[in-house]
Every structure is written in C-alpha cells, then in structure tokens.
Amino acid sequence: MKHAISFLAEFFRNRRLTGSIIPSSRFLAQALAEPMSRCRARKQVLEIGPGTGPVTVKIAEFLRPGDRFVMVEANPAFCEILRTLCRTTLAPRMEGVEVEIHCSLLEEVETRAGFDFAVSGLPLNNFPVAVVRRILQAIERLLGPDGTLSYFEYLGMRPLLGRLRMLTRGNPWPIRSSKVLDRFLDRHQVVEQRVLLNLPPAIVRHIRAPHAEEVPPRG
Numbered sequence: 001m002k003h004a005i006s007f008l009a010e011f012f013r014n015r016r017l018t019g020s021i022i023p024s025s026r027f028l029a030q031a032l033a034e035p036m037s038r039c040r041a042r043k044q045v046l047e048i049g050p051g052t053g054p055v056t057v058k059i060a061e062f063l064r065p066g067d068r069f070v071m072v073e074a075n076p077a078f079c080e081i082l083r084t085l086c087r088t089t090l091a092p093r094m095e096g097v098e099v100e101i102h103c104s105l106l107e108e109v110e111t112r113a114g115f116d117f118a119v120s121g122l123p124l125n126n127f128p129v130a131v132v133r134r135i136l137q138a139i140e141r142l143l144g145p146d147g148t149l150s151y152f153e154y155l156g157m158r159p160l161l162g163r164l165r166m167l168t169r170g171n172p173w174p175i176r177s178s179k180v181l182d183r184f185l186d187r188h189q190v191v192e193q194r195v196l197l198n199l200p201p202a203i204v205r206h207i208r209a210p211h212a213e214e215v216p217p218r219g
C-alpha cells in the first residue's frame with residue numbers, strides 16, 4: 001500500500017517517465033519472469049524500470065547463488081525503495097547473487113553486457129521516437145546473443161495508435177514511436193501473452209535478442 005502511494009505520487013511528478021498510476025500486479029510480474037523460470041543454468045538478469053519492485057520480487061524467486069542481477073531505474077525515489085527491498089525482504093534471495101542497482105536512464109547506464117534475460121517495465125508507448133530508438137539500441141547492446149527481452153504494454157494501446165495513424169494526417173510522436181515498435185516486433189517477437197488481471201489489462205511480449213544490424217532503421 002505504501003509503495004502504491006509512492007508510485008502514484010511519482011506519477012503526478014513525472015507522468016511520461018512513470019507511465020502508470022499503480023504498480024504491476026503479481027500476475028503481470030509472473031508473465032514477465034516466465035522465460036527465466038525455466039532456466040536451470042547460471043544466468044544474468046537485467047530489470048529495466050523496476051519502479052517500486054513488484055516484478056523484482058518475482059524475479060528474485062528465480063535467482064540462485066552465482067547469478068547476476070542488475071536493476072536500472074531512472075527515478076531516485078524508486079532506487080531508494082529498491083535498495084531497502086534488497087536489504088530487507090529480498091535479502092535471503094540475494095545471497096550469493098551479484099546485485100547492482102543503477103540509478104540511471106537505461107540509455108546511459110554503464111554495466112557489463114551479456115544478459116540472458118532482460119525484463120522491462122518501461123512505458124515505451126509514452127516516449128518520443130528518438131528515445132524509443134535509443135532504448136532499443138541500449139537493450140540490443142546489453143543482451144547476450146541468446147538473450148530474451150520481455151516487456152509489456154497496456155492492452156488496446158497498439159490498435160488505438162494504429163487507428164489514430166489512419167485518422168491523423170500529421171504524424172505525431174506517439175504514432176511514429178508505435179511504428180518503430182511495430183517494425184521491431186515484426187522482426188523479433190517470439191510470443192505474446194495477455195494478462196487480464198492487471199490494471200489496466202496488459203499484453204506481455206517476449207522477444208529474441210536482435211542482432212546489431214537489425215536495430216530499427218531511422219524513419
């Protein structure tokens with residue numbers, strides 16, 4: 001509850017970056033962490049935009065000693081919540097795990113690449129096209145060759161943007177960003193999953209690591 005209030009407060013402080021008024025449900029967290037739940041090998045996991053940590057808690061269930069877990073969160077207030085979470089509730093799960101919390105934009109983070117799993121909570125549909133492109137490039141740089149990216153968007157958002165694209169003669173940035181994402185998904189999406197038990201309902205997308213030359217072209 002305390003975290004839900006912090007989240008709402010941060011939404012009013014910075015709507016575009018926060019992208020939602022409440023944290024994700026445990027059902028959405030479960031769907032996002034699903035690919036790593038089947039991994040028995042040592043793994044490196046990147047969480048992008050963990051916020052107050054609802055997905056972090058689920059990821060922690062699948063961490064084993066010897067794994068590496070890196071969180072990248074742009075909002076300093078959320079970084080403080082994450083640090084406390086890792087020191088308290090999640091401490092037993094983090095034993096023997098190499099943990100890093102970077103209070104930074106993903107596009108600017110400096111950390112060792114080669115992640116097997118990246119889980120993103122970033123509200124990509126909220127961002128201008130240049131930012132979406134930079135974020136996708138950063139993910140491509142950080143994922144290992146067999147890595148998987150899992151991220152979500154709110155259900156109905158993509159068709160809505162598609163319809164707006166047909167109705168508007170101009171080309172406002174949310175629509176251009178959506179086109180960049182459409183192209184990215186056409187090339188790399190492996191599977192998608194609807195999660196109705198979330199406010200609002202969401203769709204989770206699992207994506208294969210793109211090769212460098214396949215990062216969305218300009219335009």
Ligand SMILES: C[S@@+](CC[C@H](N)C(=O)[O-])C[C@H]1O[C@@H](n2cnc3c(N)ncnc32)[C@H](O)[C@@H]1O
Pocket residue numbers: 017018019020022023024048049050051052053054055072073074075078104105106107120121122123
């Ligand atoms: C929609 S919230 C998701 C929070 C949490 N993962 C959840 O599911 O409840 C998006 C989060 O991404 C963070 N964020 C937005 N842009 C970011 C960026 N470029 N790099 C890192 N974090 C970012 C925001 O501060 C916010 O915590």
